[in-house]
Amino acid sequence: MEGITSSLAKPTQMRRDGKPRPRSEAKRALIVEAAIRHFAERGYSSARVEDIAAQLGIAKGSVFQHFKSKDGLFFEAYKKAVQTFPKYMQAPAAAQERGFFEVLRYWLGRTENMVRDNWSSYRIYLVGNYGTDLALRREINRFLVAEDPYGWRDFVSFGVKRGELRSDLDVDLIGSILEWTIDRFQDALLTEELDPGLFRKSGPVPEEKEARIEQFVELLRRAIGSEKAQVRGKKA
Template identity: 30%
Template sequence: MTQERKTFENLPDEKRQRVLSEATQEFADHGYDQASVNRIVSRLGIAKGSLFKYFGNKQGLFEYLFGHAVKQFKKPLKDIRDNQEGDFFQRIERSFLASGAFVDAHPQIYRIYLKMLFNEHFPMRDKFLGEIRKAHAKFLRQLIEDGIRQGELPSDLDIETAVFNIHSTLDRFLQGYAVPSLDHGIEAAGQSLEDKARSLTDFLRNGLANAPY
């Protein structure tokens, strides 16, 4: 972390959170290219130079903001990873709940993520999407390996295929949960997060086949 970022980290929490809140709103409303540092500092009532003192430029501000959000997203997943209470499917259900709770708590951050996901020209897109997917894959891989060791999953399971499919399921669920027009008729936004997480977990547990297939 640069000295400038350390200076920002040492600000009073209320002031630091206000800067992040205004910046988040600006990027969520306007995307990266159309976001205006002038609008941010105007709402904050500070000079542009004060913001640049901490972050250097708009890119530095965005990198800090989204990097901070990624850390927040990863924290509850680390807690689930490190706490082996419950079987594989119970831990997966908890991860669905934690991810949905993050979207509920940080809707503007999730709006930025969606803009990044669906705009191939979004600056630093590959960097941040890659970081998110790498972190989630690492988390899922450990849960799957634990499940195999505990005899809860087949010993010959293709781990990388499982990681890809579970990640894809969660990603699409969150899109439908946050944006009703993206739910393709499953009405994720009309159900409680708990009910939908349980339904998805049951689907992963039982699959599509009419057992015993």
């Protein structure tokens, strides 16, 4: 069985001068947008490339010409979807002035609003992380590490420069801890918004959700925060 890398999308067709062909690039973009909506609504397993092609009034073979396979199409849709998410350092200046953990609290508190504003992309994100096979998730993870679409590196550097993160821990380790824990916590918040009752019989009331966010931020502050950050947390 061929690996996922052999079935990923080909680069956009190029002109002789090395630039993408405008018509090919535009068609490719339309297919990706339609795929985002379709995969978001149907999930990965139930989605059909022929249905996406029919929505656009093109042949299924035309989709495969651009993306080679269903895996390749989903991978491109996933990349496009997560690149629409805000980066951590795009938080308002007021939140950044209050520090690293306040930026974190800001984004966790905005989870529901971000989902409502960008429903399809967040559905694709969850489908990619939990509804695809191991080979495809491996390629997704490679993309996330290489491209850093959420701006993790800049966010950790921000905390280090402000002296809010522990100096006795390796910076890369701090980044990994943050990425693993925050991603899973935010995934739970996203799932409660998109699929209420999946983890609980009923979703938490707003006050309960706020308390959980506060507890989570405080847990991270105690785990990776510097003494300066610990003092600031007690004053908050």
